[in-house]
Amino acid sequence: MELMEVVQRRRSIRAYKPDPVEPEKIALILEAARLAPSWKNLQCWRFMVISAAEKRQGIADAFPLTNPGRKAILEAPVVIVLCADPNESEVWEGKDYYMLDVGLAMEHLILTATAQGLGTCWQALFSEDKMRSALEVPDNFHIVAITPLGYPAQEKKPRPRKALAEIAFGEQWGQPWS
Numbered sequence: 001m002e003l004m005e006v007v008q009r010r011r012s013i014r015a016y017k018p019d020p021v022e023p024e025k026i027a028l029i030l031e032a033a034r035l036a037p038s039w040k041n042l043q044c045w046r047f048m049v050i051s052a053a054e055k056r057q058g059i060a061d062a063f064p065l066t067n068p069g070r071k072a073i074l075e076a077p078v079v080i081v082l083c084a085d086p087n088e089s090e091v092w093e094g095k096d097y098y099m100l101d102v103g104l105a106m107e108h109l110i111l112t113a114t115a116q117g118l119g120t121c122w123q124a125l126f127s128e129d130k131m132r133s134a135l136e137v138p139d140n141f142h143i144v145a146i147t148p149l150g151y152p153a154q155e156k157k158p159r160p161r162k163a164l165a166e167i168a169f170g171e172q173w174g175q176p177w178s
């Protein structure tokens with residue numbers, strides 16, 4: 001699959017088939033995350049691959065019932081958890097780069113999963129304290145985001161995006177690039 005096709009195909013998948021994910025696909029996805037760029041190549045991230053039903057229940061319990069992605073954690077056969085130690089990255093002019101580092105690893109992971117025909121969904125709206133207890137993540141690590149991973153049980157149309165003219169400028173701020 002061409003990169004642009006993968007980018008266009010990626011959607012937030014919130015319904016999954018119970019079919020297991022092949023270990024070699026999980027290995028490929030983790031490798032893509034490992035190769036992501038990071039601040040000064042410090043690679044502050046750690047990834048957890050969770051399949052056990054009781055652990056997935058613990059993750060789901062850390063989510064507000066109103067989070068539309070909660071059900072997917074129980075449905076998908078795998079959940080990947082992305083953590084980072086801010087002390088292994090840096091803050092520059094008030095910008096905390098561990099968040100960006102993990103974001104890049106997540107997007108590598110998600111696009112690779114899409115190219116393998118798998119579904120994912122960025123999820124960050126959860127109680128970090130509850131998730132930490134459920135997964136026994138050390139206190140120096142932030143749990144930044146998770147994604148369910150599995151074969152999609154839904155087809156989704158693209159969600160709307162802002163027009164390029166609204167967000168991409170040329171030499172002059174506010175003047176659309178063309």
Ligand SMILES: Cc1cc2nc3c(=O)[nH]c(=O)nc-3n(C[C@H](O)[C@H](O)[C@H](O)COP(=O)(O)O)c2cc1C
Binds near residue numbers: 013067124125159
């Ligand atoms: C940082 C971040 C956090 C998100 N957290 C959640 C979440 O907690 N639950 C959820 O269902 N979706 C979550 N999403 C998914 C977004 O709602 C979704 O990406 C957006 O609506 C666009 O839809 P699309 O991904 O299908 O293009 C999150 C996305 C990002 C980038």
